[in-house]
Amino acid sequence: MNINWANVFDVMSLVKCFVVGGIICIIGQILIDKTKLTPARILVLFVTLGAVLGGLGIYKYLVDFAGCGATVPLTGFGYNLAKGAIEGVQEMGLLGAFTGGVKASAGGIASAVLFGYFASLISKPKMKKQ
Amino acid sequence: MNPIESQETYKQYVDKKSPNSPILKNCFNAFWVGGLICTIGQIIFNICQERQIDETSCGTIVSIILIGISAFLTGLNIFNKIGKFAGAGSLIPITGFANSIVSPAMEYKSEGYVMGVGGKMFTVAGPVLVFGISASIIVGLIYIIFNTQSITLV
Secondary structure, three states, rough: OOOOOOHOOHHHHHHHHHHHHHHHHHHHHHHHHOOOOOOOHHHHHHHHHHHHHHHOOOOHHHHHHOOOHHHHHHHHHHHHHHHHHHHHHHHHHHHHHHHHHHHHHHHHHHHHHHHHHHHHOOOOOOOOOO | OOOOHHHHHHHHHHHHHHOOOOOOHHHHHHHHHHHHHHHHHHHHHHHHHHHHOOOHHHHHHHHHHHHHHHHHHHHHHHHHHHHHOOOOOHOOEEHHHHHHHHHHHHHHHHHOHHHHHHHOOHHHHHHHHHHHHHHHHHHEEEEEEEOOHOOOOO
């Protein structure tokens, strides 16, 4: 299949993506430097924030504007979960609220489990430097 | 050498010795590394779209590829170096999620392959999934309450 590389490297979409993704990371960096939140808590905060903003319908505008700049950060993971839950409700009601979110992000979760396990297996346990 | 007597003097001593974290430099590094990771994602996404794959699947493919790359880079001890340099730039994108699964698993490898690797994988990713999935279900339930027409009996 022919790929139009001009569309792949569309400068405008890449710049928007770069800037928005970078700004989201700056917010995270400020939280790391200025508060005592541990990285784990920041990840949880970002996912939950993304789910809430996704549920309110706000995050969609950012995704439309920046594409992967909004979906690749963990807020996008939360947004994806919330979007899936809403679509699940539209498709099959109450049951969809429970199945939709995980279904929408199943690819990411499952691949993280599999690749994570394999990568741990191939890794050499490093000696702690004194 | 004088022993450190009170908490006050100790605090001053620590402040003097610890390097002050240069927040501007950290933010700059986080910005361009984070932006770069997102841009790589966007390029993969665009290639998928050129191949006439629907948008939802494109997003999933991007996540899987980025998670795979960062998981193996963590396993090879490369990702930790990037993380030290970029801070949130590599933590906040989905690569940080994969990293948070692999690094504790590596650390507890000596405790065995089932409870060590399999169990400790989720020390950081577990809370992320718990809060993320719970929030999504709550969003779905709230959506039902505010859109009563959408309820079809299950």
